[in-house]
Amino acid sequence: MKRNRITLYIDLLFCLVIIPLAIMLLPVDRWITNNTAFLITLVAYVYILYFVYRLSCIPKLFMQKKYIRIFILLFILASITELLTYFPMPAEHITDDIRQMTTKMNIRKQTIWFFFLIVTGFSLAIELTFELFRQIISKQEIEAEKNKAELSLYKAQINPHFLFNTLNTLYALVLSGSEKTESAFVKFSDILRYMYSQNESELIPAEDELNYIRQYVDLQKLRLNHHTNVFLSINASSGKILIPPMILITFVENAFKYGTSSDTDCKIDIKIDINKEKLILETENAVMKKPENKQPGIGISNCRKRLDLLYPERYKLENGENNGIYRVKLEIDINN
Template identity: 75%
Template sequence: MKNHPIALYIDLLFCLVIMPLAIRLLPVDRWIATNTAFLLTLVAYVYVLYFVYRLARLPKLFMQKKYLQIVLLLGILAGVTELLTYFPMPAERITDNIRQVEARMHIRTQTIWFFFLIVTGFSLAIELTFELFRQILSRQEVEAEKNKAELALYKAQINPHFLFNTLNTLYALVLSGSDKTESAFVKFSGILRYMYSQSSSEFIPAEQEVDYIRQYVDLQKLRLNHHTQVELTTEISNGQVPIPPMILITFVENAFKYGSSADTDCTIRLLIQADEKLFLFQTENAIMNIPKEKGHGIGIANCRKRLELLYPGRYTLQTDEADGIYRVKLEIRIKEE
């Protein structure tokens, strides 16, 4: 919290409010007249002591296990405080009764040590609070950097996964000699431009993601025959709602991978809704191809991790299978309540 305005306000509070009020507890009027040098020295010492503590930052030294430095500093400050108790009395006061002199010296000693303890306690309390805030902010920065790195990793894993599946589609069209091959490559190049133009974006407008899904669906339709019907429904009241790029593609891919057939009638249904508060995505498809392995690989796992990092506690992702129908439902609360 170096050079933070709050630290400056605390210092001003101590120097201009707390210490003047504490000094008023002393017999200031009498000491100004009879013991001016001691009073000025005491006031100067109190302020110097405070800023020594603030500059030394004892809690930080303690966290760094620099115990010897702490002991040396406290020893030096205690020694200086003890020396201040021997500040000479004015010559005219020494002529007083010896008991009166001893009483005044005792009061001065108590006053000096009282201010030492007050300044020490206040300074350490303030610096300990600041150090706790520093630790919290440091952990938050580390966590933010970690989350950013993890998001970059998950996005990097999604892109090759998508490319592999899409290239398989193009390869099948080429092998079959389909007249749709040229159109498929045009759509594929558009999808690639989207992927790499948004590779560094954490959020994009929902309408861009929907357009990307629509291009992907059109690309898949080129390889499908009349047995597989695709229904894509979009209800976007606000196309500028921010969502993570390529957050939906895994579920769309799976719907086509496991829900399409070349010889049996089937339907793949996709629904996307978005407004200022809620983003909803649903898929529904008959299971026409049984996965060889349980689950759908890293795609869905990565999607869950991205959602957890970006929307902790603000999303629900449900997948279920019943009567040969596989369903996915993703809800994201755009704004925190």
């Protein structure tokens, strides 16, 4: 719709401003008197030529490699233009002054070809510009669809990864016969309900994601003994801020995966701060377990890819181990 409006404005500019101004450069008064039919024919031809170019869209034909069609079109238009230069002048208006002027300068022929070149150049420039915009918009749409598909894939990979680890927690509670098992399954069902209710959502209120993280942390606490202390601090000045679902849980999950112990004192510290400008997540945990391989986990890898797609050049992610302590700091500019 917007492009059609721009096209209309350009057509009006050409037809109502540029062409009338160009015609005013001609000896209109003399031509109206001496050869009215020629002047009317010339003006009509200029407008017809312009819309022929606009409808044929030569740059698009060129992109499609339809060179023969372009050649035929230009040949026909050039031939018609040349024929127009032989437009007869009424004998009664041919004076010695006019005959002398025609002999020396051949104004009429130059004028016809001048208008032909002006219309051709303007039309091709406009169509070339529109074709470039079409190519850019098409690439952007393709890239947007690709990014959307990738986001869906990454979210689909995150969910099974999370479920696998959570089921291990429930399994451990069942084996131990813990009285916390029933409460754990209630929390787990709430988590599942949240995960699949937000599965198709690109953005959700921050308060929903924060409640989800609280439930997850509570679920993890049920399986931990006194050796692991968990501290969760959430400061959300605006819970209505929209954020991507399941974007924070991977870092929280990894803190529990590698930072807990059943026989050694350890601590997990999670801080989340959300305001209208930024989202900041910080986690800190002692490294109690090492991954079996040294390759980055699928969860963090997918989070990085999602962040690249959702917040290009608008986030900072620092994570790493130092002196046996693993720290993560994620900062997202959510104001843009």
